[in-house]
Amino acid sequence: MKRFLTTTVLCLLPVTAQATALEDAPWAPRAAAYRLTLFLGNLDPLPWGKLENSWTAPVTGSAPNVSAMSKMSDAEASAVTLAVENQDRHALFMAATDVVENGILQFLAAANDALGTADAAQNVARAEALYRAFADGIQAGDRAGFRTLGRAWLTLNSAVGSAGLSQSGAPDPDREAFTEAREVIETYLRDNFTAANIAPRAKLTSVPETIVQSGAQIDVPVSLPPGSDIADQREFPRLVLQFEEAGLDEADMPLVAYGDMLFDSPQIFGGPARDLGISCSTCHNRSDVNRDFFIPGLSSHAGGMDVDGSFFNPMFNDRTDDHLDTPSLRGIRFTGPYGRDGREASLRDFTRNVIVTEFAGEEPTPFQLDALLAYMRQFDFLPNPQIDRAGRLTDQASDAAKRGEVLFSTPFDGLNGRACATCHTPDRSFRDGQTYDIGTSEAPFEGGTVTQLETPTLRNINFSAPYMHDGSLPTLGRVVEWFNDSKSLNLDAEERADLTAYLEAVGDGQDPYQVFEGRESTFRLAFDELTTFASTLNTLIPMQDAENISLLVDTVAPDLAADASVMVNQAAKPDVYRLSAHLRAVGDASAAGNWGDAATAWESFKALQSKINEGMY
Template sequence: MQATLSPNLRVKCIIVSAAAALAGSVALATPAKQVPWLPEAAAYRLTLHYGNLAPVPWEAIAEAWSEPYRGAEFPDGAFDRIAENSALSTEAVAAAIAAEDRHALFGAATRLLASRIGEELARAIAASSPSAAQAAVSEAQELYRAFGDHVQAADPEAARELGLAWLELTSAAGSSGVLGAGAVALDDARMKAAGKVIRDYLAANYLTSEFDRRAKLSAVPETVAAGGTATDIPATLPPGSDIFDQDPLPRLVLNFEEQGIDEKDLPMVAYGDMLFDSPEIFGEPARSVGIACSSCHNRSDINQRFFIPGVSHQPGAVDVDGAFFNPMFNDRRADSLDIPSLRGLRFTGPYGRDGRFASLREFSRNVIVNEFGGAEPTPFMLDALVAYLFEFDFLPNAMVTPEGALTEVASDAAHRGEAIFNRPMAGLDDKSCASCHIPSANFLDGRAHDIGSAEPGYDGARAGAFDTPTLLGTAYTAPYFHDGALPTLASVVDWFDETKSLELSDQERSDLTAYLEAVGAADDPYEGFGERNTPFRLAFEELTTFASTLDTLLPARDRQHTLLLTDTVAADLAADAGTMSNQSARPEIYSLARLLVDVGEAVRADDWTAAEAHWTTFKAEAEKIEERVY
């Protein structure tokens, strides 16, 4: 994905690229923020994305062209922007969408975007001033971005020539200077020559009257696609995606940490912690775009901002059995579910929204292999991951005793609500809310119930049962229900009152809501940061803890698990350096990342002595700079 990089980001990318080149193909758990897309380019990339899902979500494709993409910085959709700024017709694209003709849509959308690029190139060449020419060239380049990474992957020699042509075009467009000083005139001949290189390539590859039918839609040039050459297209997220950590960042409560035990003294737990944060255990596209377990479950909780078009029906939700992550596991149902919290995981079995997995180990394997298409994990990997997951604890809450009763700290309304919560009601078959959410059992019963919150898939279906969720910590996990249909705990109370005919008064509804809010509260729910206790310092401490498992792996000559660790941690350490407040210390972090790359390189060469030497140097350097990493 093309982007304009800041000097610091360029340095980071160089370091990470070096790590990738030496350590193999590296996926980052620290995703890079996308440069905003122009509406036409965004609509085209969303068309490719949606067109590769099965079944194809035609309503979403129509919206991609008619509305701004999610989080867009432009107020108009592609059709409106073209109508305002272009002489081109969008009828062919609209007709293909209406006909739900995937092949026709690909051809019409590809030709439309290529024509828009040509239109802007013509404007640049016809411009009478450098500023007008530069504006048109910039617009054309941003539109070409929708093709660029696929050209690079499929036709690298042409990509190089086109890159030079774009540079020449930008240079030949001249400059207005600063207050008239340093002005550079347009060079019409050079602009025409550079523009011709680009327009000829577009004509041969993206403006053809017919395109070969493609099993997988992509912007691979037609001359390459028609030749039958297999092309490895880089995995990318579509415009509008957001897989960044939730802000504020949830506080992580670990059982061993609360007891004063250092994670570095628990190598299996530390290795599992690394796996939880590593895209390397997943298959494509999750691995390449930087999705790890922690992408959805920030700090053991939920990521309420996680969103991928066609995969999430709303932020904080994901369809893990659709076509995007693993086509083999595609159930062909648009059934994205609200991401569940993993707090207190050792108490919350069975696992899965419908409780289909009794074992956390079995559930974890299913996530890696089936949901995200990863390779079969080793027994050690599953042992380590489960060991780490079982350390997740609930957030401390002074308003609730370990037995689940409210303390005197809770409000009078919450105490009145507690009585309602424990009261049998006719609408609940003479049971109470506490019958399923048992206070003394972490507000769980370990069973699945069909409360009528899901539409049956067919007449007579009994597929609406979902695992009883805990109520602990729920004040921070909105929205609620399996599909995130209810925005507040008050709306949950209203839903039960109305659908189960509980006949609660307004006061009782309010009191019951106050009770749920008290049970779901926490003393300190978010990670606290300061001038020196920065997000980077938190990441640095985590990554060096992950690396500490080399003290066990290297003496054991464990090649596979060592390389998985070095590939993950080296790249992430370099990537995270870009978030440092203390910029002067960044080169030292890049040097540490380089040392981990060296460990991996030595292991690949079966030089364990060199690997241990690099690791010893890493530990000494990390200890030396620890106070400066913030």
């Protein structure tokens, strides 16, 4: 179940963590800059350059695509600029909060002046778009106030009136109702979001100031800033599994099936990754790379992020901004050591490190690690008819690629008498299991030791751009140019083109992306995978393994319900919800130790699955 579904989320609704990533609606520029400031302002150390850019440049995910500064008064812009220049976190928070509050008040005043016209409704909508920046903090800290404000916004929208159609049938504005609702909102904002009333905060949030001052312990839901994209990439990679190619059914391999579920489960991580619904498959879509993955402040560009910063696990914070490109996991059983720096010889140790160290999860059990490894070891490369079993080009490769193959095996003085093929050994999946300093890393201090990087495989690399450990080079052609320039290979333009053609030949693969046609829909793929995950209950219930049943149910049941929203056969949605409910019943019964009830609920699940199977698309 490598996730790929996207849904627009209403900004005021809490989101339950699940593996299906949810896509944000566009933000107003000032609201986007404010929310990005909250996110970046809680990182350690604070990235002041990025904080400045969040106001002076358009924020990805905002509409219109303009900077927040372009929407601000000179006084507001000066306050933000001065706070950034002085690197004054609290001053920036106050200035940013003022920007949003002032904008809401100004739009409401403009709406009041335009009652009975289309401009009134438009200004209320603009005010609400800015209010979105505060909404989740208000909801988390003051539910009663949140409901009161919600009713006030509804009243505003119904009280503005309009000019009607061709000047006929126009509802008159209700000025009294509008004034009362406006006063409710403005009073609340002045009491809670006026800079003069805000005390310094350990954590920047949009929780109202009166609630913060009360000392109440508020659990603000984890959120990502505007511009984030943790949904699966649009071109969904085709997954090649060894057992499927051999004609075997994953449901008959419970350890593999359970590992498949764990690979797609946020439940194995700690907060905030778990709360956001991030799983292994978020970054490694169907064993490959999510080339769209991006979190502002953590990612320098799409396809990777800084995995050892303060956001996911403060204990693992190395206090450096070091973006790492996400590696493909295709053929991972052949590609040790693991980690860009080859720090783990064991795939088991590396997997444990990702769960516990990078994403703050609890220590996985031996059974869970066994299952994850059993599944990941099934990952294979995409078949590539341009190379044979020894990594040599076949007759299907181009003449340019064949000329490049000769260059690839040619020793160069700039490579200390070695060839490209010395490290990217063709008959070893184009890697040698060693680490090298190739000149892309810097020493941590003057005279310090440079981090060496492991040799990555070249198989299927056509589909995992950008390249190098930090994703700094966008194309294979640029990689060739970098080596040519930095290692003084002295290749002319034709030779560089031939070497690039060779890399593209060995990096190719058949049918790299999943094709959906007719009943073979995105939901059908998800349904087959989710029900396969559930099939491990045939093993877990007799074992009376309540812990792993709970993890499975908490992963699969919400995904089934969420995925139903994209069914082609919408009439079958109620059946999916019933199936999810049966799975919840299994989890509830096993948690209570009622194993007979758990088995009964599981049998009900299987019976319903069999009955509705044909309609699941």
